[in-house]
Amino acid sequence: MAPNPMNRLLLILCAASLPCEAADVTFYPPQIQLTGARDFQSFIVYEALENGLTKDATAEAKIAVADESIARVEGHSVVPAGDGSTTLQVQFADQTLEVPVQVSLSDQDDDLSFRLDVMPVLTKTGCNSGRCHGAARGKDGFRLSLYGFDPAGDYHRLAQEMPGRRLNLSRPEASLILTKGTGVAPHSGGERFAVGSESYQTLERWLREGANDDLSGVAEATDISIYPPEAVMKSKGQGQQLVVVASYSDGTTRDVTKLSTFISNNDNAAEVSETGLIESHNRGEAFVMARFDSFTEGIPVISLPAEADMQMEIAETGNYIDELVNAKLRKLLIRPSELCSDERFLRRAYIDIIGLTPTEDDYERFMADTASGKRARLIDELLDREEFIDLWAMKLGEMLKIRTANQVSYKALLGFHNWVRHQIANDMPLNELLAEVIRAEGGTFDSPATNYYQIEANNRLLSENVAQSFLGMRIQCAQCHNHPFDRWTMDDYYGFTAFFSRIGFKQSTDPREYIVHELDQGETYHVVDNRTVAPKYLGGATPETDGQKRRSVLAHWISDHENPYVATNLANIVWAHHMGRGIVEPVDDVRISNPPVNAALLTELASRFRATNFNLKELVRDICNSRTYQLSTQANQTNTEDLTNFSKAAVRRIRAEVLLDSLSRITNTSTRFARLPENARSVQIADGAVSNYFLSTFGRANRETVCSCEVDVVPTLSQAFHLINGETTNDRIEEGGLVSELLKAGATPPQIIERLYVRCYTRKPTPMEVEKILASFESDDLESELHDVFWALLNSREFLFNR
Amino acid sequence: MSRLLFTVILGVIACPAASADDAPVTYSTHIRKIFRDNCANCHNTSRARAGLDLSSYAGVIKGSTSGEVVTHGDATDSFLYLTITHAEEPAMPPGKPQMKEKYLNQVRVWIETGMPESPKDVKVTASAAPATAMQPEVSVPAPTATMMKQAYSGVQGNPVSALAASADGSLIAIGSQLQVLLFDGRSAEFLGALPYPEGEVFQLGFSDDGSVLMAGGGTAAEAGNVVLWSTKTHERLHVVGDDYDVVYGCDVSPNGQLVLYGGPDRILKIADTQSGYIIGVIKKHTDWVMAAAFSPEGFIFTTADRDGNAYVFETESRELLHTLRGHSGCITAIAWSHDGNFCYTCAEDGSVRRWNMHTGKAENQWSAHPGGTLSMKVGPEGQLVTAGRDQHVRLWSADGQLVAERKLDQIPTRAAFAGSMIVAGDWKGQTRLWSSLTADPQQLTVPAGSLLDDTTPFLAEVSGPTAITEILEPAAAPATIAMDAPAPLMTLPEVPTGEIPQRLAAARQSLLSIEQQLQTGAVPASADDLQRALAAAAQIADSIESQTPEILEAQVFLKAAMERAQLAGRATGGRLSQGTQQQLKTQLQTTDADLQAVVAACQQMEAEYLELEARIAAMTDRSTSVKSQYISVIEELQKLTDLSTRLKRQLTGTTTVPDARPASAN
Missing domain, CATH: 1.10.287 (Helix Hairpins)
Structure with missing residues (x-):
């Protein structure tokens, strides 16, 4: 992309008080607000090059203040001089930017505040981390709240719990908090900060000023902003300084870069220092986060090798999904792989959409079809099959933990499962389905969705399960303390739990049936101070629930198209099912520190999902029709190491139920499951507690939790041994009698081999394969030899894996 | 010809501070202090990381579970020296910057000159000063008047951490930063400040006749001891203990012979007042020892900890007599009834409990201060005074009836009887004296002209006996005595006395x-x-x-x-x-x-x-x-x-x- 001369012109003309974002250069933060004599604001000058790279240009830029009586530049910070407004003139290369600066109360240097000044130091220096005094029982009798969620309690424990022990007001330097923090007094935690450091000076000043708590009315942080919004760095060792600004409830802002904790989720690609300086290392991507107070924000960082070709283009196109996937791949300078073959596509689509490998007839038909758009037609066909409904009923059963338990009889459970299946079969919008479950009332036999509250009756666990399976978020941590890597606080946790605190149970005439109803009393209490917590949407408002049923209110929020989490979560789950990996992975662990690999893609999928009114089939159709879904698993030069950005298809072990069902069909056998008809497939098992050896060994979810990790597709030694020795292969081959049938019908060994290949691999064998197999025959007992061939095919990876 | 240097040891050698640079480096003069300040917190007798105890000469020589840590004459082969110079892992002390060059040098010289234990072990070369016969090394405390007429101003601002008065109420002692303030109990006049350079005082007590004042305290996480002064001459009579953290609970036996003390290391120590030797160690508490008190006759004593447990032991045998269970918070004070039949404890759970010392059972309990009771003393007629977090000072009868109370504008941290008057110190460092809680108090304040901002005089080393830390009994000795045959007390060396x-x-x-x-x-x-x-x-x-x-x-x-x-x-085997x-x-x-x-x-x-x-x-x-x-x-x-x-x-x-x-x- 050639530089646009119009942009340059625009830039020079752009001199208003709006932050000027030129095509190339930006100044962060977009405006500077200084309140009080102690305030300051560090800044960066950020350059985005045309080829996609970014650069930290702060050192080269020329910064000048228009009116030095109002503010001054010291190093890379702006400090107050006098009250008023002025601008910062930023010059870099041939561009000029103007940044507004506002200064007030420049002569005010109030006493330090415990909450605003001291608590962040305790967090930054690690005093209240989980390994140290933030542990549940503290260390050696001194406890602080984890990452400072309880400032009032922390003040008490520091200043009042043991009079005269931890603080010394007449000789501040002799205070235990300082002597231990600096390692002068023996301290298992070592030296957390040096004598004379900024942290030390803050604490010492607070002590000198009387070590007072704040009177009520201290401003609270409302959010933090992290700049720049992203970094794409080329060579090893390139640096990018971060700036973190916190906004407060009194309208002020504050530079909290030095008080934030920085983490990179991939040190191999990019590391971040204690002071917020990112340094690029090897090729890869990282998410660099800053945490201050209870807020965590992060930016994506891409590190490209020095020799990368920055002019790479991606020519292949597809639907909107491919556009978005390719946009990300372009940033990483990765090319997507080739399309997979028809045979591969056939097998993959069958396994993913209906949970069975294709039959020989399916194969013949598809391969014979020469009209264009046959893949799209196949997808449409498969979506109309009953097996598709069974597959998704199973997946929803895992989400809803459908399983017999102490209180849940099989009759009730079957009702629940059938209800779910029925809704899917009737194309009920998924958000409505979930909302129905939430608001369910009535008998567990007549209103099957009420079984959700029998399977799990504890209100805290209910809220955790709903958050995890419906919204994709694990809020468990926030039961005892604010979530360390996400925005959820205990207020959020208990606020969400409050929706489930009025569920009542009555026994019905049938002793197995319970009636689930909504009580008009029942509260949730905050664990820190036992106050009643009103129901609050997770990350949302506190709705009016007086005179209404709380669960109905919640159900309304769940099904609301405005709900930011449900659509994204469901779209992600469906994507993960077809791709083998979610855009957020694991799919039920959405958090700020676990960002989507392609946020734009996820947002678009979610918004289209909403637009189709949460129609499952349409979403599956879009995904399967994308080029990205149909990529080969073969890597090319650029994407050998990429496992997360969908530049090639993933090799995935087929999940337990699908494997067993396919095996049964291929060998012409069936499995008997408790309380299911003769030829039922394992996908149709309603009860998580029903399983068999094969299914358990191959990772069937038993639905004791809603965790997505219950479905386990990791290959293990037990699995290998079972296939080698167990009844599932050998016995079934004999029992099914397929080979003997074919021999009786007059088929020759090469023909039988071919048919076995088609059944197992969805492809014909190569001539060399046939030759080698025939050459391996040792006896004249064809049935036995062919059984061995069959056995070998079922034990191979080409069979067990979806590629 | 006169090859003999015949030394007579008359007393126990006091350990002088780091001597002049040209003095020979020995364990007792230099190394002990270096190890104490840098190492002994993790390497001492009761907590010996890697089995290494650096708090005694024998321990240094013995080494760790991996063997010797010092090689005679060769510093570069001594693991101890390699770790403190960071030449080998693990760098010592961990998590802190390296020790000062000067100390590293002293350790090196010490190892290379053969690790002498004390100056008498140093080989005197011919060129040294001629040895004169009978060279006694004696440390005689030099008596000086050590009470200062001025007090360190740090008394203001910090909570009053210790308070006691003599039985007749004539003398009131207030524990403060770097000092013990003395006031006349009748006139409320400031008499002076006894320097306590060891740090802060957390426990004060007078002997029955008022002639000796005991203070326990120290510097948090660094050092702690018990000091006894004469209230007439203001000299330090004895200094007992050298712990690695503050002494929170301490008491002297009524006959003055024993000092009982303990702190965050959870270990109770009983020391002989005269010699300072620790003759008994009890490891029973599972949390910080916060209070200790002998019964009025001294036959038994009660100790209490931060976890809310209190124990009663017999002084002679150190056997556990009673476990006083019931408190649910840190016990803050113990007080005995005058007849020794009852013992009171108060705690952060707000309650005061009265325990029968014959049965070990709680006879009475009441909630004295919601939020926590911080202090309690028994008065001359057996009544009780308590101070608590609800900002009240209360007077109770011996069986828990409220007699009088007074609300203060700050939380009172300590309360005591001065004769029949009541004295209480509060969170902001103020102390007041009441003849009756309903009347207005007198303030016990140091006149402004007698306040010193400078801490130097209070931090200067005080002359007087220095604390001993030798434990005579192995620290592993159990509190209860095994029922074995009596072991021989010791074997005398063979002396050919006849020949x-x-x-x-x-x-x-x-x-x-x-x-x-x-x-x-x-x-x-x-x-x-x-x-x-x-x-x-x-x-x-x-x-x-x-x-x-x-x-x-x-x-x-x-x-x-x-x-x-x-x-x-x-005698082992129970009572003989x-x-x-x-x-x-x-x-x-x-x-x-x-x-x-x-x-x-x-x-x-x-x-x-x-x-x-x-x-x-x-x-x-x-x-x-x-x-x-x-x-x-x-x-x-x-x-x-x-x-x-x-x-x-x-x-x-x-x-x-x-x-x-x-x-x-x-």
Whole structure:
């Protein structure tokens, strides 16, 4: 992309008080607000090059203040001089930017505040981390709240719990908090900060000023902003300084870069220092986060090798999904792989959409079809099959933990499962389905969705399960303390739990049936101070629930198209099912520190999902029709190491139920499951507690939790041994009698081999394969030899894996 | 000739501060302090990381579970030295910057010069100052008036951390930063400040007659001890203990002989006040020891911890008598009824509980201060005063009826009786004195002109006895005593006491006869005789030299053992009958008498030896001069003989073989 001369012109003309974002250069933060004599604001000058790279240009830029009586530049910070407004003139290369600066109360240097000044130091220096005094029982009798969620309690424990022990007001330097923090007094935690450091000076000043708590009315942080919004760095060792600004409830802002904790989720690609300086290392991507107070924000960082070709283009196109996937791949300078073959596509689509490998007839038909758009037609066909409904009923059963338990009889459970299946079969919008479950009332036999509250009756666990399976978020941590890597606080946790605190149970005439109803009393209490917590949407408002049923209110929020989490979560789950990996992975662990690999893609999928009114089939159709879904698993030069950005298809072990069902069909056998008809497939098992050896060994979810990790597709030694020795292969081959049938019908060994290949691999064998197999025959007992061939095919990876 | 440096140890050597740079580096003078300040928090007797105990010389030599940490004479082979210089992992002390260069050097020099334990172990070279006989190393406390007329201003701002008054109420002591403030209990006048450079005072107590003031305290996470002052002369009488953290709970036995103390290391220590030796250690508490108190007669004592548990032990046997369970928060104070039948405890759970000391059961409990009771004392008529977090000071009858109360504007942290008056100190450092809680108080304030902002005078080292840390009893000794056969108290070293005086006597005899001979002008004794006498004397000197240290050690050990035995009435296997106890006592005394005799004999021998030495020296001198005279006479005679022979020859004109020369004395 050639530089646009119009942009340059625009830039020079752009001199208003709006932050000027030129095509190339930006100044962060977009405006500077200084309140009080102690305030300051560090800044960066950020350059985005045309080829996609970014650069930290702060050192080269020329910064000048228009009116030095109002503010001054010291190093890379702006400090107050006098009250008023002025601008910062930023010059870099041939561009000029103007940044507004506002200064007030420049002569005010109030006493330090415990909450605003001291608590962040305790967090930054690690005093209240989980390994140290933030542990549940503290260390050696001194406890602080984890990452400072309880400032009032922390003040008490520091200043009042043991009079005269931890603080010394007449000789501040002799205070235990300082002597231990600096390692002068023996301290298992070592030296957390040096004598004379900024942290030390803050604490010492607070002590000198009387070590007072704040009177009520201290401003609270409302959010933090992290700049720049992203970094794409080329060579090893390139640096990018971060700036973190916190906004407060009194309208002020504050530079909290030095008080934030920085983490990179991939040190191999990019590391971040204690002071917020990112340094690029090897090729890869990282998410660099800053945490201050209870807020965590992060930016994506891409590190490209020095020799990368920055002019790479991606020519292949597809639907909107491919556009978005390719946009990300372009940033990483990765090319997507080739399309997979028809045979591969056939097998993959069958396994993913209906949970069975294709039959020989399916194969013949598809391969014979020469009209264009046959893949799209196949997808449409498969979506109309009953097996598709069974597959998704199973997946929803895992989400809803459908399983017999102490209180849940099989009759009730079957009702629940059938209800779910029925809704899917009737194309009920998924958000409505979930909302129905939430608001369910009535008998567990007549209103099957009420079984959700029998399977799990504890209100805290209910809220955790709903958050995890419906919204994709694990809020468990926030039961005892604010979530360390996400925005959820205990207020959020208990606020969400409050929706489930009025569920009542009555026994019905049938002793197995319970009636689930909504009580008009029942509260949730905050664990820190036992106050009643009103129901609050997770990350949302506190709705009016007086005179209404709380669960109905919640159900309304769940099904609301405005709900930011449900659509994204469901779209992600469906994507993960077809791709083998979610855009957020694991799919039920959405958090700020676990960002989507392609946020734009996820947002678009979610918004289209909403637009189709949460129609499952349409979403599956879009995904399967994308080029990205149909990529080969073969890597090319650029994407050998990429496992997360969908530049090639993933090799995935087929999940337990699908494997067993396919095996049964291929060998012409069936499995008997408790309380299911003769030829039922394992996908149709309603009860998580029903399983068999094969299914358990191959990772069937038993639905004791809603965790997505219950479905386990990791290959293990037990699995290998079972296939080698167990009844599932050998016995079934004999029992099914397929080979003997074919021999009786007059088929020759090469023909039988071919048919076995088609059944197992969805492809014909190569001539060399046939030759080698025939050459391996040792006896004249064809049935036995062919059984061995069959056995070998079922034990191979080409069979067990979806590629 | 005077190869013996005969040292008499009269007392226990005090450890002086780091001496001048050219003084030889020894464990007691330099290294002990270095290890104490940098290492002993993790490497001490009760907490020995890697099995290494650096709090005593023996521990350093013994090493860790991996073996020796110091190699004699070779610092670069000593693991201890390598870790503190960060030449090897793990770098010590961990998590802190490296020790100062100066200290690393001292450790290196110490190892290379053979790790002497104390100055007496340093090999004195010939070039050193001539050794004079009888060089005692004695530390005698220099009595000085140590009360300051000014107080450190740090008393303002910090909570009052300790408060006590003498029984008659004449003297009130307030524990504060770096000092104990003394006030006149009647006039509320500020009398002065006793410097406490060890840090902050957390426990104060007066003896029954008011003549001794005890303070326990220290510097958080660094050091703690118990100091006893004379309230008349304001001198430090004793300093007991050298813990690694503050002493929170301490008390002196009514007879003044024992000091009981404990703190965050959870270990109760009982020390002999006079010598400072720790004669008993009890490991029962599972959390910080926060209070300790002897019963009025001292037969039993109660201690309490931060977890809300209190225990009652018997002083002599240190057996656990009662476990007082019930409090659900940190116990803040213990107070005894005057008859010793009851003991009160108060805690952060707000309650005060009264325990029957015969049954160990709680007889009464009441909520004294919602939020936490911080302090409690028993008054002259058995009434109680308490202070708590609800900002009240309350007066109670002995069985928990509220008599009076007063609300303060700050949380009162300490309360006590001054005679029948009530004194309380609060969160902001203010102390007030009430004749009755309903009346207005007098403020106990230091006049502004007597306040010093400068901490230097209060941080200066105070002259007086320094604390001892030797634990006489192994720290692993259990609080309850095993029912075994009594072990022998100790084995005395073999002393050939009979032989030496005899040999000395014999030597003296022969010397006397030689002397006599010389005096009577007889033929001088053969040089060989003198040589022999000298050799014999030298041999005797050697024997004495080699025996003496053991004998002296034995003496010291026995003395302490005797004291301990006396105090503990100790015999393994439970109580012994009075008769047996008496027997043992007599045995001990007899053995002691024997040993005393040995010591006396040795001393006598030493005196005699020295005398003999002097005589030999004199005789040798004399015989040397006699010898030289004799030789010159002989030579003269020889010359004359030669002359006369020549003359004779000339006269007779014959040549004859000259006579053999007479044997000359050599």
